[in-house]
Amino acid sequence: MREATLAEIADQGYGGLTVEGVAARAGVHRATVYRRWRNAAGLAADALDLASGEPWPVPDTGDVRGDLRELTSLVVAHFNDPHAGTVSRALVSAAVHDEVTARALHGFLAARHRRAASVVVRAVERGELPEGTDGEETVRAAVAPLYYRLFISGEPVDAETAARAAEAALAAARAGVFVEPGCS
Amino acid sequence: MREATLAEIADQGYGGLTVEGVAARAGVHRATVYRRWRNAAGLAADALDLASGEPWPVPDTGDVRGDLRELTSLVVAHFNDPHAGTVSRALVSAAVHDEVTARALHGFLAARHRRAASVVVRAVERGELPEGTDGEETVRAAVAPLYYRLFISGEPVDAETAARAAEAALAAARAGVFVEPGCS
Incomplete structure (x- = not known):
């Protein structure tokens, strides 16, 4: 179905x-x-709920720069894919207007943020990012510029956009911007 | 009208x-x-087109941190305002589905990016940011996490979110992430 x-x-x-x-x-x-x-x-909501529970390969390249770059590359490649991208763009657009689809999308993205945050947990363990860095917030920062262009400002996204979004999130994380209050 | x-x-x-x-x-x-x-x-498109041409106070606090923080605070305060926020949320949502409104929103945001970029031009002149930093890209980075939460992931935005988004864009800009190719 x-x-x-x-x-x-x-x-x-x-x-x-x-x-x-x-x-x-x-x-x-x-x-x-x-x-x-x-x-x-x-x-549509059911399709999103099922997708939330699906296995999904969290990048594990050995360093946080590679992981964040792979993460943003995957998002761009996905939305630019003629088939999968069309479906996902339609679901995100639908969620803007429909409360049921919106709840499903929010659940889907929350699950993605949580899973992808492991990239940051490993980076902190390796000493690449400050102790207490919020993984979900780092992931949000990395993907937000892509969604902003795709769904809000209507500007194209490509490999270059993906790399820059990853680098920006990395620089902010390194500077301690995403350290949770009380953890710095 | x-x-x-x-x-x-x-x-x-x-x-x-x-x-x-x-x-x-x-x-x-x-x-x-x-x-x-x-x-x-x-x-709706006409209302947005008119808004694009309206005078709009670009922050000028004397330093780039203050300017970027004021910029993201203004966006959050605007969308959380019961009247203006309701209208703007409705216009952004409408643009996701309607091509005419979308073109008007894209024009409106492009005009905002261009104007707000002067914050970065001044910062480069003051030596706060690297030579060649792309102002529009810095502005996009500062506001994207706010729009992502409001329209995509459905998470609340507050003064804290605004401050963090500004700090993240600042850290990335300082690290040279938004220096245009050929300008570094």
């Missing part, structure tokens, strides 16, 4: 996502889909 | 913005509004 939902979003956009379309694509009776997911937003 | 548009968005949300509502509020004939603005998106 999730595959069918994502395929429908890729083909029709989120605006064209319907219970009928997903049911037809999945070869399932419409009433079954209605009973369980209720509407398009329910299908 | 612009005041009426913004007041309607504040009261009804962008979803409730109609040519009829704006015409009634402004005390203008419906047909006049239709002829000139065509639809709700046209009204």
